[in-house]
Amino acid sequence: MKDASPGFVRKQFLVRGNLHGSRFAAAVFLLVRSLNLRGWLRPFSHGYEIQLEGDEGTLKAFENQFLSRFQQADYRFELVSINRINPKGDMSFRLRDAENRQSGGRWVLPDRGQCSECVAEMLNPDNRRFFYPYTFCADCGPRYSIARKGLLRRGDTSLGKYPLCEQCLSEVGNSRDRRFLHLVNTCPICGPSVELWDHCGVVKGRQRDALIQSAAVIEEGGVLAVKEISGFSLVSLATVNEPVRRIRALLDSAHQPIPCILHSVDAIDAFVLAGVKERDWLMQSSAPLLRIKKRNNASSLSGQIAPFGSHFDIGLPGSGILHLLMNLLHLPLAVISGVERRLPYACTEGEALQAFDGHVDSMLVSDLPILRTMPDSLVQRLGDQMQVLRHGKGIVPLEVKTGESEKEVIALGGKHLTSLGLSVEDRSFLLGPIGSLGQGNSLDFFFDNLNDSKALFDHRPQQLQADMDPQALTAQYALSTGNKSAAN
Numbered sequence: 172m173k174d175a176s177p178g179f180v181r182k183q184f185l186v187r188g189n190l191h192g193s194r195f196a197a198a199v200f201l202l203v204r205s206l207n208l209r210g211w212l213r214p215f216s217h218g219y220e221i222q223l224e225g226d227e228g229t230l231k232a233f234e235n236q237f238l239s240r241f242q243q244a245d246y247r248f249e250l251v252s253i254n255r256i257n258p259k260g261d262m263s264f265r266l267r268d269a270e271n272r273q274s275g276g277r278w279v280l281p282d283r284g285q286c287s288e289c290v291a292e293m294l295n296p297d298n299r300r301f302f303y304p305y306t307f308c309a310d311c312g313p314r315y316s317i318a319r320k321g322l323l324r325r326g327d328t329s330l331g332k333y334p335l336c337e338q339c340l341s342e343v344g345n346s347r348d349r350r351f352l353h354l355v356n357t358c359p360i361c362g363p364s365v366e367l368w369d370h371c372g373v374v375k376g377r378q379r380d381a382l383i384q385s386a387a388v389i390e391e392g393g394v395l396a397v398k399e400i401s402g403f404s405l406v407s408l409a410t411v412n413e414p415v416r417r418i419r420a421l422l423d424s425a426h427q428p429i430p431c432i433l434h435s436v437d438a439i440d441a442f443v444l445a446g447v448k449e450r451d452w453l454m455q456s457s458a459p460l461l462r463i464k465k466r467n468n469a470s471s472l473s474g475q476i477a478p479f480g481s482h483f484d485i486g487l488p489g490s491g492i493l494h495l496l497m498n499l500l501h502l503p504l505a506v507i508s509g510v511e512r513r514l515p516y517a518c519t520e521g522e523a524l525q526a527f528d529g530h531v532d533s534m535l536v537s538d539l540p541i542l543r544t545m546p547d548s549l550v551q552r553l554g555d556q557m558q559v560l561r562h563g564k565g566i567v568p569l570e571v572k573t574g575e576s577e578k579e580v581i582a583l584g585g586k587h588l589t590s591l592g593l594s595v596e597d598r599s600f601l602l603g604p605i606g607s608l609g610q611g612n613s614l615d616f617f618f619d620n621l622n623d624s625k626a627l628f629d630h631r632p633q634q635l636q637a638d639m640d641p642q643a644l645t646a647q648y649a650l651s652t653g654n655k656s657a658a659n
C-alpha cells in the first residue's frame with residue numbers, strides 16, 4: 172500500500188442492520204465514487220464496515236449524504252460508530268470479501284415478489300430472460316428462502332451450484348445495471364430450470380414448453396403441483412368446481428377459504444370490495460394474501476373457494492412461475508401451500524410424488540432445491556389498521572428490536588401452526604409457520620426447520636420457550652432437552 176496523501180484523513184463507519192441482499196452496498200459504492208473517496212467496504216454478519224480516506228470536508232459530505240439518503244431509502248440500519256483511524260493510502264475504492272463470517276449469525280432479508288421491470292423482462296419475447304421464471308434483480312426476488320449460510324456469497328445460497336454465466340457476471344459488475352453487486356442473479360443459460368412431469372414422474376416438457384403445458388393442464392380442469400422456491404403449491408383454476416373440490420378435500424377446515432390469485436389488482440373488483448389500503452397492500456413487495464369480504468355477486472369463482480365464510484383470501488402472483496402461468500391463462504387460480512393442506516410435507520420431487528399421489532395430475536418441478544418452506548403471508552384490515560394474520564413469505568424473518576439478552580433463546584410455537592422465533596443479541600427474529608405438527612413426517616420436518624434456523628443464524632440456544640400445553644410436541648421437545656425450559 173502507498174503512503175497516505177498529505178492532509179488526508181481516514182474514517183471507519185460501522186453500519187449495523189439487516190442489509191445483505193439489498194441495494195445497500197451498491198448505493199454506498201455509487202455515493203463513494205461520486206465523491207471520489209478511497210478505501211473499501213466489507214460485509215460482516217450483521218451489516219457493513221466502510222473505511223474511507225479523503226480530505227476532511229469530503230468525508231463529512233459522505234457522512235451527511237449517507238445519513239440523509241439512506242435513511243430516506245427505507246434501509247433499516249444503525250450507524251453504530253464513526254472512528255478516525257490512521258490513513259493507509261488506498262488508491263481506489265473497492266469491495267472486500269466478508270471477514271469473520273461466523274460471528275453471531277447471519278441476518279438476511281425476507282423474500283420479495285418480482286418487481287415490474289423483472290416481470291416485463293419475463294414477458295418480452297426479445298429479452299434473453301423471456302419466459303424464465305427465475306428473473307430477479309437487486310430490488311426483488313428470493314433472499315431468506317435461498318439463504319443456506321447467509322447471502323454474502325453465491326455459494327452460501329441454494330444457487331451455489333449454478334455459476335454465473337458471462338452475461339450475468341457482467342450485469343453484476345456493471346454499476347449502471349439494476350443487478351449491480353446482486354449475486355442472486357440468474358438467466359436461462361446459467362440458472363435453475365423447470366420441467367413438467369406427469370403424476371408418475373415422466374418428463375413431459377422443459378423450460379417454456381413445460382410452462383405452456385402446465386397452463387394447459389390447469390385450463391383443462393386439472394390440479395398441478397408446482398415446486399416453488401419456498402415449497403410445493405397445488406394450483407388449479409379457481410373458477411371450476413371439480414379441481415377446487417379436489418383441493419378443498421385436502422384442507423383441514425371446511426370454513427378455510429382457498430387462496431385465489433388474480434392477474435391484476437384491478438381484477439379484484441369483480442370479487443371483493445377493496446379500499447385504497449387493501450389495494451396498496453396487495454401490491455406490496457412482500458406479495459401477501461389479503462383476507463377480504465366477498466362481494467355478494469362474485470359468481471365467477473367456484474362456490475368451493477369459500478363455501479361457508481364471508482371472506483376470500485385474494486392475492487397477486489408472488490413468483491415468476493405464477494406470473495407466467497397467469498400470463499398464459501388470465502383466469503383466477505386456486506393456490507394452496509404446504510401449511511394449508513393435510514398431506515405429508517414434501518420438499519423433494521420424490522417426496523412430492525408420494526405425498527401428492529392421487530391428488531394431482533402433473534407436477535411442474537425445478538432443479539433448484541427447496542431450503543425452507545414458507546406459506547404466503549396473510550393480512551386483513553381491522554378498522555384503519557392492517558393486521559398480519561400469518562407471518563409468512565415476504566415478512567419473515569421479521570426483525571424485532573428487543574433488549575440486550577444474556578441468553579440466546581429459541582421460542583417454539585404451539586400445536587396447530589407451529590412457528591419458530593429466536594433471539595440474537597438485542598434482536599429477535601420471527602421465522603414463520605412450519606404447519607401443524609403430529610402427522611406423517613411433520614416431526615422430521617420440524618427438526619429440519621429448527622436445525623436449519625440454528626445453522627443460518629449461527630445460534631446456540633441456551634434456553635427454549637414453548638407453550639405449557641403438554642400435548643404440544645414442541646413443549647415435549649423443550650422439556651426433553653437439557654436446556655432449562657421457560658414455558659409460558
Ligand SMILES: [Zn+2]
Nearest residue numbers: 286289308311
Ligand atoms: Zn426485479
Ligand SMILES: [Zn+2]
Nearest residue numbers: 336339358361
Ligand atoms: Zn446467466
